Amino acid sequence: MGKRESTPMAHFVRLDSEGTRPLASVAVRAPVEASLESSVELNRFLAGIERRAFRVAQMALRDREDALDVVQVAMLRLAEHYARRPSEEWKPLFFRILYNAIHDSQRRRNVRSKLFGGWPGRRADDDSESEDDDPLARFAGPGPDPAGRVMAGEAMARLEVALAALPTRQQEAFVLRCLEGMDVAETAAVMRCTEGSVKTHYFRALKTLRERLGEVW
C-alpha cells in the first residue's frame, strides 16, 4: 500500500452578523483553493472600506438609498471583474468604480428631474434633503456623549455643505486625497487625470474649504 497523501486543511471562519469579527474557526479537510483565500481577502477589504465608501457616496448624492445602491454596485463590479487583481490595486479600482456609479446616478437623477421635474405629485425629496440625509439627524440618538455627537454632526453638516459647493473634480480630489488618504498617483488613477491636475484640484479645494470653514471650525 502506498502512503496516503495528506489533504491540506482549509479553515472556514464563521463571522458575526456584520461579517467583520470572527466567531469561530472550523478546520475542514478539503483542498485549499486560491479562490477561497481571495474571497476571504476581498471580504476583509470590503468590510474595511464599505462604511467610508457609503459616506463618500452619501456626500456626493445627498441621498441614503442612492448611496447604498452605488456602493452595492461598486462592490459587485469589483468582485466580478477585479477580484483576481492584486489586492493592492483594489482600493483605487474600487473608488474609480464607485465614482463612475455616482456619476451614473447623478445623470439619471438629472434626466428624471428634467422629465418629471415640473409634474405635480413628484417626490417631495427630489430637491430637498430627506431626514435620512440630514447630517445632524444622522448623529442623533441614544449613546454616550450626546453633546459631542451633536457638535460632530454640526461640523459634518458644514463640511458637507461646503464640499457640495465645490466643483466636482475638486470634491473628488479632496475626498480621495484628504479623507481617504490616497497618494497623488492613486488619486490621479481614480480621477483619470494627471498628477499635476490632482495637486491643483486638491489645493484649490482645501483653500476654498479653509475660507468657508476656517471661521467656524
Added chain:
Amino acid sequence: MNEELDRLEDTARRAREVFDASVDALDEETRARLARARFAAVAATERHARPAPWLRWVPAVAVASTAVVAVLLWRAPDPSTATMTTTSATVEVDASLEAVEVLAAGEDLDLVENDLEFYAWLDATHFSDTGTTG
C-alpha cells in the same frame, strides 16, 4: 506663508476627524445593509471563480461529435457510385415531372394511354437526352 500652509493642514486634519466620526456614527441598519451587499459581492466572486456547469460537458460533447463525424466518413458511399445513383434518381424525377406536365397541359389522354409508339419515343428521348437530341 508657513502660517497659511499650517492653516490649510489644520483644515485637512479637522475634515478627516469629522469624516471619521461620521463613519463611526453610522446606524445599525445601514451597517447591516452594507454587510449584506458585501456578502452578495463576495458570493459573486465565488460564482465567477467556478466554471459554468455546462462547461463540464464540453469534452464529452467534443468526443461524441468527433466519433459521429468519423463514423459518417467511414460509412459514406464511394463518390462514383453516388454519382450513378444520383443520375438514376434524376432521370426518374425528370420522367415523373414530364408526365405531370403532359397531364397538366390537357393533352388527349386517350392518345397518351394508347399510343405505345409514343411511350417508346418518350423513352428514346429520355435516354438520348444525355447524348444527342431529344
